[in-house]
Amino acid sequence: MRHTSKQYPKQNSQDPKQFRGGEKKVMKKSLSLVVAAAMTLTTASVAFADTAPATTDLTAQQKFDALKELGIFNGYPDGSAGLDKQMTRAEFAKVLTKLAKLTENAAAAKIYTDVPATHWAAPFIGASTEAKLMNGLGANKFGPSGQVTVEQIAKVADLVAGLEPIEGEVSGKVSAWAKGYVAAAVKAGLLPELPSYQTNATRQLLVEVTYDLAKPVEKELKAVKAVQSGAKKVTVTFNHAASADEKAALTYELKSGPTSYPVTATYSEDNTSAVLSVAYLPAGDFTLTVKGSDPINVKIEAEAAKKIDITATTVQPAANQDLGVKVYNQFGEAMSVSPTISSYNVTKGKQLGNGNTLNLQAGAADEAALNDNILVTAVYPAAGLSINKTLKVTNGSAATSIKIEDVKPLNGSARVSVNQTGLVLPMTLVDANGQTVKLPAGTATLAAGQNSFSYAGLVFFISDSAIVKGFSVDTNGVITFNTLAKAGTVYITVTNPATQATANLALVVNDVPKVKTFQLGNSGSVVVKGEKVVLPYTAVDTFGNAIAPKDLSLANVKFNAFGNEITPVKNAKGELEFTFNQTGTTNIYVYVDGVQQTSTIGVEVRDEAKFTAVNGIKDVATTYEVDASNDFDQDNIILMDNYGRTSNVAAGKFAVSSDNKAVVDYVGGKLVAKAAGTATITVSSDANTGITNYTFTVNVVASSSITSYAIDTIGTQYGKSDGSTKTDGHATAVTLVGKTASGVTVALVSNVPDFVTVQDESILKTTGTSVYGLKAGKTTVSAYFNGAKVADQEVTVSEDAPVVKTVEFDKDEYTTTVGAAPAFTVTVKDQYGKVIATPVGSIIVNDKAIVDNKLKGLKVGSTTVTYVASNNTQDTAVVVVNP
Structure with missing residues (x-):
């Protein structure tokens, strides 16, 4: 819904106890009200269906009229809606009663001395009191003419809508008791963001909130119409405006017979339609399938010339004067065709050159003077189109x-x-x-x-x-x-x-925005001599705007610690990394344009870290079939330092030994299982002295001890009916793991099955021992080993077109020199976990004076580089250029 921000008179917030919806002791009883409200809203939605569809952007007056028809609101005696008037507690009681279809109960209002039995709102005040939605002000007073604040409406709206209070920031002024209710109402779209929620509510605000509670829920997004809108364009229309999440989930498939035509979608400003652009679109009958919608037939007609025009209004006595001759197709688009064009200087009686440009400068063959009249004739015989236009030679x-x-x-x-x-x-x-x-x-x-x-x-x-x-x-x-x-x-x-x-x-x-104020924060991690540590910061520029990390320049900012200037490095995330080369406690002082900032932080720099133990291993099997093996190198070995931090051991800084080499040996960077039995593997490191070794037990079993097999997880597959997924990188190899009688997973000598089969080959197809998808659905893959079926796994196939899911540089930071570029790799994967071989994307360099788009060093310094994929998925790295 759209809200119009209103200015409300100031008023102190009232006691939240006036609106019992917020008290825990009545929440359980109020559940019956929520159910009743839900039933009532269904009825209200039916009434709205004929007069105010959910997709219609109605004015507040139209919403009032719709609510008035349902008997929820009444106008004033003069017939006006009084939308600008403030809402009284009596009026609010009536709206709540009507909205939730409570039974009117004047008797229940007798507890209030200021609500006589003859008061027009007594039945509604009694009903809302009995339902525990409203309560008195104390001293047996209800205050029927008192005002209702916005935050009080938020609380009751949440109750009727079945919303729980949420923790969240509220930008406007709000009482502590109401913050959770206001946050929930704003998030749900029941209230707009306002400067203050403690102000008195107008009838317009209550109309907006009530209408949203009563209106029908938006239908699921559907494509309802598709027509050709250009020579290479199809416009698809939706049943309502698509949200950001809905647009992200949409996929399009445009087909003529078995041939698919890839499209690029551009959404209208109001998101109710999208233009699908196609590189090639021949005439014929097409079918457009939009995810979640029924297929739509689209008739594509061949491009035809329908109009010729001379768009220039004047020409100048200069070279390369563009006459602006264009041929337009039936969609009003300029065509790439060449009409016949001739020009004649009427003033001088001289035939000029042919073509869409004229050289009219002094001394040229087609020379023309100021105020000469040039007659231009354009003809496109293929479509029987022609036009004449006289252009005056003029200049400024x-x-x-x-x-x-x-x-x-x-x-x-x-x-x-x-x-x-x-x-x-x-x-x-x-x-x-x-x-x-x-x-x-x-x-x-x-x-x-x-x-x-x-x-x-x-x-x-x-x-x-x-x-x-x-x-x-x-x-x-x-x-x-x-x-x-x-x-x-x-x-x-x-x-x-x-x-x-x-x-x-x-x-x-303006000068380039630079830092005006800068404030450092403390790190949440231990600060160690010689190691990079990230310190958070906030920076404001000379225009009073917060500086985004990617835009931060430290040209006028200096840092001092231990009495010396220190220079941080901005990393790929825009964070500042500091390195301290001495130990002890120090203050970090920040200077902007030589002026010390008011805030300083203290840090304790500790002694250099030392590894204390081999802490463990990862991605290594501990049970093997005889003759099986497992890669085992620095990537599998975890060290721990004296500050309790873990990291992989460096290459060449470890050793692996076995106490029973006849069972398990370490050969060529692999653990090799040689015979059935048990061996203890010891991992040591010489990264520094005094490192505790790590030991673990490896069991080797005979092939006969493997009693069952399982298919390693295959994952969701991409399906395309033309079978191109077989060769475009989306085929997935089927592999096996063994199991002992006790269920222990065993690393096999060969994890490749003899062959695999698929229960429904219209969904999933095999190619050797791999599978690839054909269409959406689920089916079972079976693996055969040693002549028998050993395992099954259900596999899901999706027809959702591959889109970029992850982008990753192979390093967070690259180092190069002036005139050279570092070797770098960007890996782009889709939602199926497959590498996109030729992704569409670009590299954006933050400071092109330091490196170019190929990361070639241009001058000493550092800058961030960002790879941005076609759907804006991105990853960032730092490039440091040395002399």
Whole structure:
């Protein structure tokens, strides 16, 4: 729902006990009310179905009218809704009674001395009191004319909706007792975010809340219509606006016969439709299948030329004048076809060149002077289309009106700043006939020592050449410029000496935002000499905005510890990593532009860490079939240091021995099972002295001791009916594990079955001892070993198209030198755990002055680099460039 923020008069929050829905002692009894309310809301939804569908964005008045039809609200005697009036406790009691279909009970209101039996609201006050939704103010008073606060409405709305209070931040002012109820109501969309929830509620707010409690639930998202909307586009319409989660879950399959056509979806601003773009879309009958919806038939027609136009309004006495001749198809899209174009200078009686561009500058074969009339004829015989248009040769001197609008910041920027490229100067020129005058393409720059230049009959004045020095004009007449290194205000004036038209612009060019205040926080981990430790921070820039980690620059920030300057490194997450080279307790002082910040933190730097023990192993089998083996190296061995932290042992810093090599031996980085029996394996490390060894027992069993087998987990498979999953990396090998009679898992000599079968080959297919999906469903895979079936496993197949699920650099930090690039790998996997061989994505470098897009070092320093996949899944790493 949409809420309009209202200003409510201030009022102290009332005692929460007035609204008994919040008291634990009545919650159990109130459950019957919630059930009754749910039943009532079903009836209300039916009434709304004909007048106010859930997908309709109704005004508050329309919602009031719908509630009025249900008898929940009444208007004032003059017929008005009184939406701007405050809600009284008596009115609130009536709404609650009607909404929850409580039985009116005037007798129950007799306990209040200020509610006489003749009071219009006595039946409703009694009913809401009996239901424990409302209570008195004390001293047997109800206060029927008193106001209701927003937070009190939140509490009762939560009760009627069956919502529990939640822990969460509430941005507006709220009483401590109401915070959980307000948080739940805001999260559920029953209340808007407000500056204060302690203010008195208006009738409009209660109308909005009541309508949301009574309206029907949105239906499941469905595609209801699909039509061709372009030569290579199909527009699909939904039954209601798609949420972010619904859009993320949607998949599309556009097929003609057995052939699928991959699509890219672009959603409308209101998310009620999506345009599906296709690289190639031949004419014919298609079927569009949207996940969760029935297939829709789409008729695709061949692209046809329907209109030809000359879009240029004038031309200039300059080179490469674009006549703007375009042929449009039946969807209004410009086509990639070449009409026949000829131009004739009517004023000079001279035939000019053919084609969509003319060179009209002085001395050219097609030379034309100001005010000449050029007749342009365009013909597209294939469709019987033709057009004529006379264009006047003009330039800026024809402009009788010049208008310059404010320069907008670049996309992604909050303001115009120094050293920015491609800013647009929005200037409009209009002649005496109201025609737009377009400047010819070209560039212009201030000469040394000058503040003005002439271009196309206009004079441009630029007050400070250290801020802006010139501009470029493209073939569409769009003026772009760059800012230089100086910040400040530059004044740009454009004058037409021929008509005296003029326009001015004062452009503020800001310096690059830099740190204004900086505050460090304490680390949650032990700080050890010689090791990197992350210290949290908050930084605010010169414009008062919090600086995101990715945007943090420490150019004007210095740190001091132990009496010396220290320089942290920003890691891939934008965190600051500090390294201390001495032990003891110290304060870290922060200086911004040489000014010490008010907050300091103390850290205790401890002695260098030492490994104390081999702490354990991982990913290593402890029971083997005779002749089986297991890789066993540094990746499988865990060390513990004197601070209780664990890490893998370094290569070459460990040894593995067996006390019974006839049973288990360590050979070539593997544990090799040689005979049935038991052996004790000892793992030692020389990472430093005094490290305790780790021992574990390995059992080896004869093949005859393996009494059963199981298929290792296969996981959900991707299914595509054309069988391309067989070769596109989505086939999965079926492997086995052995089991002893007691259920112990045994590492096998060979975990590859003799062959596998599938119960339903229309869902899942075999290729050797691997399987691949064909269509959505579930079926059973059976594995055969030594001539007999040994194991079954049910496998699920999904037709959801693969999308990027994870992106990962092979390192968090790379080191290189100027002129060189580090070897790096980015692994992209889909939701099926398969590597995407040719992913669509790009690398974004935070500081391109340090490395380029291929991570080649350009100068000494460090920067973050981010790989962004097509669906915005990303991973970040740091590149450090040394001399």
